[in-house]
Amino acid sequence: MDRKAEEKRRQRHSLTLLEQVKRMKESTEIVDVVLVAEGEKFPCHKVVLAAFSPYFRAMFTCGLVECTQREVVLYDIPAESVSVILDYMYSADLLLTNQNVQTVALAAYFMQMEDVFSVCQKYMMDHMDASNCVGIYQFANHISAEDLSDQARKYLYQHFAEVSLQEEILEIEFQQLLTLIKSDDLNISREESILDLVIRWVKHSRKSRAEHLIELLKQVRLVLVSPSFLVEARKRNTMILCNSECNDLFEEALKTIRLSSQPSLSLRYGMETTDLLLCIGNNSLGIRSRHGSYADASFCYAPATKKTYFIPSPKYGEGLGCVCTGVVTENNDIIVAGEASAVKMSRQKTRNIEIYSLCTTQLRELYALGTIHNDLYVIGGQMKVKNQYLVTNCVEKYSMEQGTWRSTAPLPVPLACHGVVTVKNKLYVLGGWTPQMDLPDDEPDRLSNRTFRYDPAQDKWAEGAPMKYSKYRFSTAVVNSEIYVLGGIGCLGRDRGQTRKCLDAVEIYNPDGDFWRDGPLMPSPLLSLRTNSTSAGSVEGKLYLCGGFRGAARHEVITKEILELDTWENQWNVVAINVLMHDSYDVCLVARLNPRDLIPPPPDLVDQ
Structure with missing residues (x-):
């Protein structure tokens, strides 16, 4: 038998096994374990779970109580994610969407399924845009996915002018925003974008965020903002107008602009x-x-x-x-x-x-x-x-x-x-x-x-x-x-x-x-x-x-x-x-x- 024929025979053998196991799952034949997520039950086979997931292999082979239990409850994992991963195990189809990819990635991370986790990361990288890169960056940091975090951070910095206009960025925490606006690497051509973002972020939840306004404004390079924009921003926002410390920052910036034609502060990436x-x-x-x-x-x-x-x-x-x-x-x-x-x-x-x-x-x-x-x-x-x-x-x-x-x-x-x-x-x-x-x-x-x-x-x-x-x-x-x-x-x-x-x-x-x-x-x-x-x-x-x-x-x-x-x-x-x-x-x-x-x-x- 030549090599090509042997490869085809092996492929047919693998497909037959996959199809038969899938049929047994669909008809609940020889089922020996039931996964439970959000109250929804998923009958399946321990051997399949153990073959794809080191987490389940360890669970079913090391003498834990789950070895003898009929049901295994998966806490904090959405039922949809469990369904998607089981479909992958039994059919090789991984159906990812913008809505489910992060929860599927978390489930794969929990189950130690590196191949699925890698596919999820690639999906997020390929579908990254100004409206979701902040969320992807936070998600990647949360699970210590360094490659995804680095890719999202680069995208966020490179497209910051567009990202700063999205609703998603208004949901980030104070320290995260502070770190962002301190950076020289933001690809923006005008500092007005940073000032506008700070004002919008504080207004988004004014009661809890007003206390951070001064510290954030100190990181805005106000002398790079046009005088007319500074005057208008102060006039239109009472939280600035009625705060003496904010007023002092604006007045100092306006004075510096009048006296100097060249700003002493470093420029951000996009300005160069x-x-x-x-x-x-x-x-x-x-x-x-x-x-x-x-x-x-x-x-x-x-x-x-x-x-x-x-x-x-x-x-x-x-x-x-x-x-x-x-x-x-x-x-x-x-x-x-x-x-x-x-x-x-x-x-x-x-x-x-x-x-x-x-x-x-x-x-x-x-x-x-x-x-x-x-x-x-x-x-x-x-x-x-x-x-x-x-x-x-x-x-x-x-x-x-x-x-x-x-x-x-x-x-x-x-x-x-x-x-x-x-x-x-x-x-x-x-x-x-x-x-x-x-x-x-x-x-x-x-x-x-x-x-x-x-x-x-x-x-x-x-x-x-x-x-x-x-x-x-x-x-x-x-x-x-x-x-x-x-x-x-x-x-x-x-x-x-x-x-x-x-x-x-x-x-x-x-x-x-x-x-x-x-x-x-x-x-x-x-x-x-x-x-x-x-x-x-x-x-x-x-x-x-x-x-x-x-x-x-x-x-x-x-x-x-x-x-x-x-x-x-x-x-x-x-x-x-x-x-x-x-x-x-x-x-x-x-x-x-x-x-x-x-x-x-x-x-x-x-x-x-």
Whole structure:
């Protein structure tokens, strides 16, 4: 008998045993014990109970009085939980719901059924949200479930802005609330949320909680609250207005705010989260030997503070291969995509920097990646068909919520090495090259200066006004709802085979008016680091260009400086020199990150 046949035989044998034992329970045959919970009786078999529960095995084998008793009373365990666990013992089905999971977990904990307890923990982790994480956290602490407690605490802190608005948090004890609002790790952007929570918590049971108001208010960082909010909170709440000590706290905070523009108190976690330029994907070229530990890191730059940080590169975390493009979704998920194999995408969470594989689609390269809401679009590119590379107009959409791919309306023309940006929930595809049969092999196909707009509501493409230059290897960014196209390799007008050169041109597109205008020339001609990925990003109404290849007549020289374009002044400035540690990065994105989660730069780089 071969191995597979033997396995099937064993499975049939196990299923037969399970089915027969279940039938005997249902017909109360050979029943030798009855469990009693909340007055409800559950006839069953000692051998089954002992097989699944060390608690019952010990009870029935160590000579206790229960060995001879027909009935075993289970105190403080709901009848529903006993029923659910017995169903699992006799049928392998564990029917958990949001309403019963904690009581089933307690029963499993009492019966020492680690497998059931683990399933209950996983269920609570998977179904955790802002409305129940506080209760799960308290439950986990009560039974010393460390993994569940840690997961719930992280969720509570990370989603505190939303959790603080739920009714559940108003039920916690004073000491628990005090511990929470003392923490620097709460992910809130405004201290007003903490003050509002304290007031609501006291009001929820004012008679018993009013005595805690002063101690709680002392943990609220009142100088971080806006003066108008402080004044209004005091005016609307008599428990503050009529308490001299509360009034003193508010007056002192208002006085401090008037005298100082910079708060002296430490900020909470969410208050430090800011828009950062994120240069992702790299190789180790250009890394000094003393910076070897940074070879696998990508670069972050905070324009507001002019500080640099580093983040693990997703290609090293996921075996993604060469990163070719990326986007940041509405939910602030950082998505990067690779090429030269079946296209893999890696999703990077911005809290605790978790990296995991997202999806895979058909093999292609030199494509563009766009996003609308939280859907991803893989647009155009070059595909290998029967050992030949063909430029395609295919567009595929990936739903991150459903985890599914589907085809959408194709591009009007095949394109590769093009750029894509999102403005007002529409995709704009710019430039690139399109296949032609009359060009020599050592040149790419005809360059494009065309502009295409995709409307997901209608699943249709429309063509807009063309750019002045046909081009590829340019950078793109959206500033104040206008599209900036910077540098690249190209030629003036429609590509008819004329000479191509490195460009210092900046073209600006207004989607509402469907027209292009010239922007301020770059300090020198500049190419993007990759053939179709941007080296630019927009933060607080200013455009930043992070490195690239500088040169004329297509002579490429690596630059490691960061340029800033003030779009109101139309003036370029160098804001950082030699901060880009690697020789090249694959794509520049803008994401909301917290410096606490990032890797600090080496000391000698800071000194520079």
